[in-house]
Amino acid sequence: DVKVTQSSRYLVKRTGEKVFLECVQDMDHENMFWYRQDPGLGLRLIYFSYDVKMKEKGDIPEGYSVSREKKERFSLILESASTNQTSMYLCASRIYRGLKNYEQYFGPGTRLTVT
Amino acid sequence: QKEVEQDPGPLSVPEGAIVSLNCTYSNSAFQYFMWYRQYSRKGPELLMYTYSSGNKEDGRFTAQVDKSSKYISLFIRDSQPSDSATYLCAMTNLVNAGNMLTFGGGTRLMVKP
Structure with a gap:
């Protein structure tokens, strides 16, 4: 089974702080993604x-x-x-070969609150 | 206008009901269509995918694509409380840079016992 893990489930930070969110996948996938998820807006791609x-x-x-x-x-x-930037942040990974090139595997998410 | 539109719900149904979840889209180049299921406090997981138009069935789930209408549906038969989740549609044309997915906003489904 593909496993994508994220360093924190919940994070509270202050305005102006530098924040690091970590993502690790264990399936040797070439491609990785960062999304944020907000109510009504779905998943929006930040970087890949x-x-x-x-x-x-x-x-x-x-x-x-x-x-x-x-x-x-x-x-x-x-x-x-x-x-x-208060939001749910989701990491995903994807294998870059075969017919299922589109299938992305997601981590559990990090809910970040910036106060 | 968003590229992919999805009714946010919530959609509340009794156990055993047939559920219909839908998405409309504007980009006629989309060829692959997916449904992801996301349980509360979890990441999305791929439920079904369909290439081009037509139907695909997997157990209690049927995915349907109508490219002429730019409309996709997910049907859930004999719905169960364990189906309660947010359902996200996603699509791609596989020729865009990086085969990126475009997601709908998600529909929250609640199946009551």
Whole structure:
């Protein structure tokens, strides 16, 4: 079974703090993703990574950065947290071969509150 | 207008009812259509996927795609309390950069015993 884990389930941070969200997958997947999920807005892609040290901006990258130094780990960084970044953050990974190229496996999410 | 529209619900049904969940979309290039199920405080998990138009059945679940109407549906027969979750539709055209998924906002389903 694919397992995607996220470092924290719940996180409370203050405005202006630098925040690190960690994601680890154990299935040797090349692709990894960071989404945020807000009521009524669904999942919106922040950043994705095709492979180690590769990253691409998604739909809403402003205020975020990412790091992928190892294949299994993808980190999301909030440079200076703001209250409008209060959200559920979901990490996902995907194998990049075969017919199921679209199938993404999600972690349990990190609910971040910025006060 | 959002690229994928989904009624947020909540949709409340009695146990045993047939449930119909729907999404409409505007991008005619979408070819692969998926339904993800998300239980409370968990990440989404892939439930079903369908390529192009037609039906696909898996146990109590049937996914239906009508590309001419840009409309997809998920039917749940004999619904159970364990089906209570948020259902997200997602779609992709497999030729966009990175085969990214476009998600609907999700419909919250509650099945009452």
